[in-house]
Structure formats: structure tokens, C-alpha cells
Amino acid sequence: MSDKKTSIENAVARLTANYRKEELFLTKSGRHLPVRAAIIDIVKEMRSVIFPGYFDIDSGAAVFPEHYTGYLLNDLFDRMKEQIETAFLYVGEDTASACGKAARVTASFFEQLPDVQEMLLKDVQAGFDGDPAAKSREEIIFSYPGFLAIYVYRLAHILYLEEVPFIPRIMTEYAHDHTGIDINPGATIGEYFFIDHGTGVVIGETTTIGNNVKLYQGVTLGALSTRKGQQLSGVKRHPTIEDNVTIYSNSSVLGGETVIGENTIIGGNTFITESIPANSKVSAKSPELVIKKPRTCVETSNVWDWEN
């Protein structure tokens, strides 16, 4: 049995030998990775710019919105640019190129913030109109996990389109952590988007979603197969959902050629791998229920909870 000193020494010797054998542990020589915590802070504080009344206790927001917003954005600009530059440097861009791209991407990101704000207002409206349990639009901004997920996605998607490494996924995985909703930053999502409850929702990288789409908990918009791994990178492998589609809970729509036509309603617990024409109402013929009553004598194959 080892004592403390021996066990630490042994651990250090082998851990550091591993660091030398495999550069992944320590990150590439002379380079740094972006700082995950810094990116998450930016995402959180940006919310105070877009919805000043909700996530900040500084009442100055309400009294001096121009000053408040300008002050916050100035600070956020430099912090975001630093992370983006670090990300580009890490993947091998030279200093001049990384610096220039970071400045351009950050400026473009900030120019698009008001558009994101306007989109989010529509998403709030979609949530209020779509959920009888919503008591107010404020409640959606405050509390709804689906709204946090779409907010983070709309920011991350801008950076994904600019091909910024690491940061878009760090952002959406922050939202995934807090909501159980996994939207890949590469997905394309239209206006008036609403996800209710949300836990378990997966929206894959090459998914396209139109306007006025509503999803419920456990919906997967996924790929048919991932057996080819990295060879499938960049290939359209997730479905297209057209305008005004509702997909109820725990349904899966799979495959890059699968299109759900506009105005279609997909019932709960369906498993769809082929296109559905517009204006359809789709349900799964539910598996027949086997209902057994006490003291009757029925065949008991495929049961999992009978004390026979």
C-alpha cells in the first residue's frame, strides 16, 4: 500500500509522462485555448443588453438605456474579440490574420445584435401564443428553458457561419447543460420558433427549420446513421422542417433527405424517416395496449413488471 507521498509522486510521474506523449492534454505548444468560463460570461451578460429589465439588478438599465448599453457593449466587445482571436490562433492562423479576422467577426457580430433582439421578441410571442400554461410574456423571458436555448443558439449561429472554432459549440453546450436542449450551432432556424418543456430535444448540425415551428420535449431532428463518422462531415444528414409545423413530444425525424412539408402536425412518439407532404396530420398507429386485470389469466410474453 502506498503512502501519500509515494502515491502522489507516482501519479505525477505518470501523468506528466502522458502529457509529453500526447500533446492533446496540454494543448499545442505555445498556444492557448479559448477560456470556456469567459465565453459563458459573455453569453450571460449579453442577455442584459438584449433584455435589460430581467437579468440585471442595476436599475440604471431602465433609466439610462443608451449609456447602460453602450458601456456594457464596449466591455463585451474586447472580451469577445480576445476569445475569437485565441480560437483562430489555436487552429494555426498567423497572428496578423487571427487578429484581423477577430476584429472583423466581432464587429459583424455586434452589428447583428439588434436583429437577434428582434428575432427573440418574435420567439417570445410564439411561446406565449403556443402555451396555455404561460402566464405572461415576461415569464417566458425569465423562466422558459426553450427561450434560453434559442437565445444562445441565435448568438452562436452567427459565429458558426463565420467559422470561428470552438466558441459556437461552447455556447450551445452551455445552453444544453441548463436546458437539456441540444441545438447544434450549425442548424438553420427561422422566426417565431418555440420549444416547450424541451428536455431531450436534439437539433442536428445540418437541420433546416422554417418559420412558426413548435417542438416539444424529447424531439430528435437527427441523422439516420453516423457509421461513416468524420467522412460525413459537412454532408446534409439532418431533416428539413418547413413553415408552420408542430412536432409533439418524443418524436424523431431522421435523415438529410427527409422533409416535413409546411402546415404539418406530427403527433407524439412517432419515428419518421421519410418525407411527409405539406398539410398533413401524422400519428403513429399506437402499439396496441395489453391491459391485464387482477385474477385473469392472460399470456404474459413481453412483460417486465409482473410478479407472476
Add this chain to the structure above:
Amino acid sequence: MSDKKTSIENAVARLTANYRKEELFLTKSGRHLPVRAAIIDIVKEMRSVIFPGYFDIDSGAAVFPEHYTGYLLNDLFDRMKEQIETAFLYVGEDTASACGKAARVTASFFEQLPDVQEMLLKDVQAGFDGDPAAKSREEIIFSYPGFLAIYVYRLAHILYLEEVPFIPRIMTEYAHDHTGIDINPGATIGEYFFIDHGTGVVIGETTTIGNNVKLYQGVTLGALSTRKGQQLSGVKRHPTIEDNVTIYSNSSVLGGETVIGENTIIGGNTFITESIPANSKVSAKSPELVIKKPRTCVETSNVWDWEN
């Protein structure tokens, strides 16, 4: 391409114009919203009052429980009253009314805390009796997400019944964030309630659940349709689950007129939209499995992972 100064100025100009156009961003003039972080802190600290040995490192809790509890509750009272008052003011109550209601509701909430404590002890017991993987009752209090969710729900439900705006849902969404269990604060839930694993569970606003009910991960107690949106507000649209019912993983029970009779066991992966009589054992006739072996030649419709 914009430089930093221009992009920030443009963003500020448009963001603040949006604030003026749509009062939702800034919250209503002269009013403040309750502070989400303050409410979550109250929920966390209240746990130290109910289970002093678990969530506080202050050993004074064990030595002087009266003093410890009195001291903490005195502090929590004022903080909770302030948030409740803010919530009533925000939705338009005048100052005298909001202040009086906040005092009354907070006092009533505190009077009910010992009842909640007693209910929670029964929920712990239900968890221990129901889960062979539970090593002790302490482990359930410490670690079980289902227990965190029911704890927060039992607090939030008191405020929901008092029609406090915003705060009940902020509370239950805090639990949803940490557990993947989404219990609407409006649901009615009896004694000895246990949710195992829990991720993906949804319990809708008008659900009624009796005593000794056990749910597993992915169970939805939901509505049949939400197409009518806010018109359905207040209508009973989620099911009734009677005493001694177990519902296994990933099953859905939908509809306001659907009643699961007492002593019934619902198997995994079922989809139920009609009432089930008492004392039943229900399983879905599982969809037939298609099992293909290597080098056989079978029709391949509806497959998702064949390299044909």
C-alpha cells in the same frame, strides 16, 4: 466593414430604439421585476432549514437547531416578502394592496414549512423503498434529482395557489435546470411521491397525482393538444393519476379526461390517451423487432443504419 466604434454605436442606436418601441425589453415603466437570482437563493437556503445536516457546513445547525432555524427564517422572511411584493406590484397591484398581500402570503408560506418538511420525509421514504440502488435515505436527500424536484415543487405550489406572479415558475424552472424534471407549480401531487432518474419527466399544470405514485425518467403527463393556445388557459388538460400507480420510463399519459385508476402499473414506452381502470397492468404490445444477421438478404425498408 465596421470598426469597433462604429459597430458598437450602430448596435446601441438600434437596440435602444427597440427598447423604446417595445416595452417588454425594459419592463414596464417605473416597475421592477422580481430578481431571479434572489428567488433561487431563497430556495437553496430554505433547504438548510428543512434538512440542516445536509446543505450547510455550519455545525451550529446540529448544536442549536432552534437558534439556527429562527435566525435563518427571519432573514429569509424579509427577502421572500420583498420578491413577492415586487411581483404583485409589477402586474399592477397598488402599493398598499401588494404590500399587504405579500405580508399575508409570506406568513402563510412560513406557517406551512413544517408541513412541507413532513411531506418531504415521506418522499424520502418512498424513494428509499422504491429504488434498490439507494444505499441510504441520506443519499436520497443529498443526491437524488427527483428529490430536489419535489422539494422545489412543494414550495412553489404554495405560492402558485396564492396566485403569486412569476415566482412559482422561476422556482420550478430552477429545479428543471438542475434535474431535467419539469413539474409545473400548478400540479397537485400527493404524499410518498418518487421520481427515479427523472431526466425528461414533464408534469403539466393541471395534472392531479394521488399518494404513493412512482414515475421513471422520460414520463410525460401532458396535454393532448395545445392548438388553442391561451384559450385553454385554466382548462383541465392534463391527466389524473390515482393512488399507488407506477409509470415506467418514457411513457406518455395525455389528456385532461384521462384517469389512471388506483393500483395500476403502466409499463415502459406506452402512449396512453384514454382512461385505464383501477388494478390494471398495462403494457404496449411492443413493435415487432426486425433482427438481421450478417450475410442474409432481407428487405431493408425502414432501416436507419445499414450500409447497403
Add this chain to the structure above:
Amino acid sequence: MSDKKTSIENAVARLTANYRKEELFLTKSGRHLPVRAAIIDIVKEMRSVIFPGYFDIDSGAAVFPEHYTGYLLNDLFDRMKEQIETAFLYVGEDTASACGKAARVTASFFEQLPDVQEMLLKDVQAGFDGDPAAKSREEIIFSYPGFLAIYVYRLAHILYLEEVPFIPRIMTEYAHDHTGIDINPGATIGEYFFIDHGTGVVIGETTTIGNNVKLYQGVTLGALSTRKGQQLSGVKRHPTIEDNVTIYSNSSVLGGETVIGENTIIGGNTFITESIPANSKVSAKSPELVIKKPRTCVETSNVWDWEN
């Protein structure tokens, strides 16, 4: 109606009477429970030892890895030993025994850290090879919830095998909170393990998983029945998954005698309660879809969203 003073006094009186009636609230006399927050901090900081480039902003990690690692481990050793000792004391070990066991278990844990590091490198590789959306191996370490879950599980499993009370489950529930992936620390899991998306995954206590296994979101590896509660403690009640098996999203494999043979692929949305031979490809015959077009007149039993 109570005023503040009365309502607090009433609450304190009844809460403290409950503390006296039921020792579970206050923890056993003279003993302390381990501190949950301290355990979670250890899990987080241990990540900086294993992947120094990712979770720490101290660039000293890259320049002086031996010193950095030794310094951190020295600190972590004492903190972990204290928690383990506390846990053994709480369940009734005497001081000498608890102290000795804590020293031995902690030393053994630290000796195994480099093995965990090597296993995790293989898990990263499995993730990169298995997911076309992964842009780099670094992204997996940084962002993938499946990777956080397996990291925490691999630490917790060491302590589970040493029969340390409370701590293994506190660790895996920390990961469950952040990922929606619920791996019981008792499960046995081989090399090159990958969980994609992950929300809703449940891996039960007596599950055995071979090498090169890939799971998707919503997969349950669970028990057939838990009606016998604590009588089932220690019984093998969860399935065995052999090498090179892929299980697609939202499938359930249940039962302690159920074995999924090597090289088998299980399609999405299946419900499996019996063994599957090696080299199989399994799909559920999906329930027939009922597709209704506008203005046609079809029987409408079992629908949930028709405005008839």
C-alpha cells in the same frame, strides 16, 4: 392571519420538534455528513490535472507541468481524504478504521489517476471518430456532455469499488445535473466509450458495457421491475452490452439477463427485454404512420391533435 413574528415562531417550533422526532433531518448525533460542495470542487479541479490546457487559465500548467500537477494533487489529496474519512465515520466506522481506510483508498485513487487519464484519451478518440459534427478532439474535451459524464463516472467508479459511502453517487449526480446523463457509479464500462448528445441516458448500477460502445440520447440500460425495492439490492438487474455495439436514440434495453451480443447495432426507439445474438442489426418495425390530408374523411380514433 399571522404576522411575521408569530409565523416564524410557529414554524421554528414545529420544525425543531420535527428535528427531534426524526434524526434524519439533522444527521446522526455527533456525526457529520461529507460536504457535497467540497466533493464537487474536487471533481472539477481534478480535471485540471488530467487536461491542464482546458479548465484552468493558469498558463503555468503548460510551462511547468510537473510542478503544477504535484502542487494541485497534494492539495486535492488532503481534501479528498477528509471527505472519505467523514463518509466512513458517518456510517459507523470507528475513528482508527475510518482514518486508515480513508488514507488507503485515497492513495489507491491517486495511483489510478494516470490510468483514468489514458482511458479518457481513448474516450475522446471514440467521440471524434464517431461524430461527424465534432470539429476537433479539443472540442470534445471542452464541450461534450458525454465526455464530462464519462470522466466523472471513471473517477466515481473507483470509489464505488472501494465501497465509499455517499461520495460516488454525489459525483455522478453532479454529472447528471450538468449533462442529463445518469450513469450509476456501480456500472462497469470498457474503453473507447462514447455517448452522443446524451440527455436522458440512464445506465443502471449493475450494467456491464464492453469496449467500443456508442450510445445516443435517451437510451435506457435499465431494470425490468423494481417492485421488490431494497430486496433487489446487489442483484444483477441491468443488461450486459458486449464490444462494438451501437444503440441509437431513445431505445431501452432492460433486464439483468439481457445480453446484447458483440458487433450489434440497435436502431432508434426500440424496446428490448431479451438477449440479441452477436453481429445483429435490430430495428423496431415502426408503428404504421397514419397520415391524414386536409378535407379527407378518415376515422379518427387515437388522435391527439385534431380539431374535429
